[in-house]
Amino acid sequence: MLPNSPRPAHGDSHCLLLIVRQFLQSKDAEVKAAAARSVDVPLPLRQLCAARLITLADSLDKQQQQHAPQQQQGGKGGKGGKGGAPDPQQQKEQQQAPRQEFLGSVAALVGKLQQSGAATLATAAEGEEATAEAAEAAAATLQATLARMQARMAAGGGTPAEQQRLRALTHLLRLLLLHTLADPASADAALAADLDTVELVAIEGQAPQRAAKAGGGSSGSDDEDGSEQEQEEGAEAEQPPHWHDTLMDVLLALLARNAAPLPSAPLRDAVEHAFRAFADGLTATGVCGWLLRSRLRLMGVEQ
Amino acid sequence: MALALQRHGGAELEQYATGGTAKDKKQDKSEKGKAAAADGGKEAGKEAAADGAAAAEGLQQYVRQLQDAFLAGGASEGAADGEAGEAAGQQQRQWAVEQLCSVLKQRAAPAAVKLEVLRFLAVHALFSLDAAAAKKVGAVLQCRGLHSLGLSARRCSTAERPAALGWQSSIVCTGGPACMCVAKLSTACTW
Numbered sequence A: 001m002l003p004n005s006p007r008p009a010h011g012d013s014h015c016l017l018l019i020v021r022q023f024l025q026s027k028d029a030e031v032k033a034a035a036a037r038s039v040d041v042p043l044p045l046r047q048l049c050a051a052r053l054i055t056l057a058d059s060l061d062k063q064q065q066q067h068a069p070q071q072q073q074g075g076k077g078g079k080g081g082k083g084g085a086p087d088p089q090q091q092k093e094q095q096q097a098p099r100q101e102f103l104g105s106v107a108a109l110v111g112k113l114q115q116s117g118a119a120t121l122a123t124a125a126e127g128e129e130a131t132a133e134a135a136e137a138a139a140a141t142l143q144a145t146l147a148r149m150q151a152r153m154a155a156g157g158g159t160p161a162e163q164q165r166l167r168a169l170t171h172l173l174r175l176l177l178l179h180t181l182a183d184p185a186s187a188d189a190a191l192a193a194d195l196d197t198v199e200l201v202a203i204e205g206q207a208p209q210r211a212a213k214a215g216g217g218s219s220g221s222d223d224e225d226g227s228e229q230e231q232e233e234g235a236e237a238e239q240p241p242h243w244h245d246t247l248m249d250v251l252l253a254l255l256a257r258n259a260a261p262l263p264s265a266p267l268r269d270a271v272e273h274a275f276r277a278f279a280d281g282l283t284a285t286g287v288c289g290w291l292l293r294s295r296l297r298l299m300g301v302e303q
Numbered sequence B: 001m002a003l004a005l006q007r008h009g010g011a012e013l014e015q016y017a018t019g020g021t022a023k024d025k026k027q028d029k030s031e032k033g034k035a036a037a038a039d040g041g042k043e044a045g046k047e048a049a050a051d052g053a054a055a056a057e058g059l060q061q062y063v064r065q066l067q068d069a070f071l072a073g074g075a076s077e078g079a080a081d082g083e084a085g086e087a088a089g090q091q092q093r094q095w096a097v098e099q100l101c102s103v104l105k106q107r108a109a110p111a112a113v114k115l116e117v118l119r120f121l122a123v124h125a126l127f128s129l130d131a132a133a134a135k136k137v138g139a140v141l142q143c144r145g146l147h148s149l150g151l152s153a154r155r156c157s158t159a160e161r162p163a164a165l166g167w168q169s170s171i172v173c174t175g176g177p178a179c180m181c182v183a184k185l186s187t188a189c190t191w
Helices: A010-036 A043-080 A088-096 A102-116 A129-155 A160-182 A189-203 A208-215 A226-235 A243-256 A265-277 A284-299 B002-008 B011-016 B019-039 B043-072 B082-104 B111-126 B131-135 B137-144
Strands: A119-121 B127-129
Touching: A010 A102, A010 B131, A043 A102, A043 A160, A043 A265, A043 B082, A043 B111, A102 A119, A102 A129, A102 A160, A102 B111, A119 A129, A129 A160, A129 A189, A160 A189, A160 A265, A160 B111, A189 A243, A243 A265, A243 A284, B043 B082, B043 B111, B082 B111, B111 B127
Parallel strands: none
Antiparallel strands: A119 B127
């Protein structure tokens, strides 16, 4: 037992063990079923599967989002409609049907397979084991951030704006997780840490200094001059950057990256939605960074 | 679709080549179902629902056939040996992936079928699975299931004793004070 943890009562611990056992057995079945119907395929085929997976999972989730408000409007119209109103029983069934999160289910399966020990990341080329390990480390950070956000979504509450921020950031993290695992060369541990810090401050409400210590993220994702960055980070250690500036750096970095051979449209779309959800917190520094990046791209200067 | 099946698929897949006409029939019957419901008839609505369930089952069966074709990779159909055989196998797998994606694009497909396809794609896009290791997942997950995500799951050595693990036996966790594995919750834990 942990030294400071309260010792549970015997009955409570037994019930908890039974619940955990059932939960873990369900995880076992999914992992075993996946392992029973899988085969090793070459890297180009994996890239094809990854590209289709990202595009279609994102598309299916967007279809769900589009249908949900239409069903609500149909329900409201049906109640006040004059003639030819849709069947109220069908409307009730549609509204009561749980909304399927396809991208979330895929991300959850990926997490289970990673934790099972029976799955090995197979998207890195031969001789790039270090790249694969770095990608797995970045993915672990993203999974931790996702777990907290999903717990908060499940708990519910908050204003509609907060819910929108939560959904936008969750969607972005899920896509980034798939991109990181599907293309280990594009994995960026600093970017994952920055997103973790943003989530801790903007969503969880932690103090910036505490979040910076916990996340261990850097202020930027570019690695040009390490010594200069260390001096800057040392000077800014007492005052970490505003969480919105960190988020803007992350979003700009995601927009600037070359996602090939994976599709970039879903990630760009998620970045746009995240920007809209967090736009009310935009700072002067964030606007300057955005304008500078746009100006450099127009001038054809690549950083 | 029929031409694609002739080129890439086996005879057992050709029975699904008439998916378009079945779709039309399903649409006609769904329209009939709506009219009957408006008129207050319940029997036509039940028939439409039954037809929809049959179509969903057929679609699931088609997805299974496509997954089998992917897993086989052309090996079952007397393909040529060497590079030509491998190329034919990869071509069949690519065709199977594209067909699975076409299933996802059908709005009438049930969510469960779509989810099955996405999971199949995710497994083959990212991981190489060890079936033998997956059979031992039950014992291993008992330890790793509650690990905080910041820790490496390899630290806890309870996985080294899969045969001895059981809810009645004493479980010893050596993962360190921060380990939150199931063993910690047991009153028999000796950590």
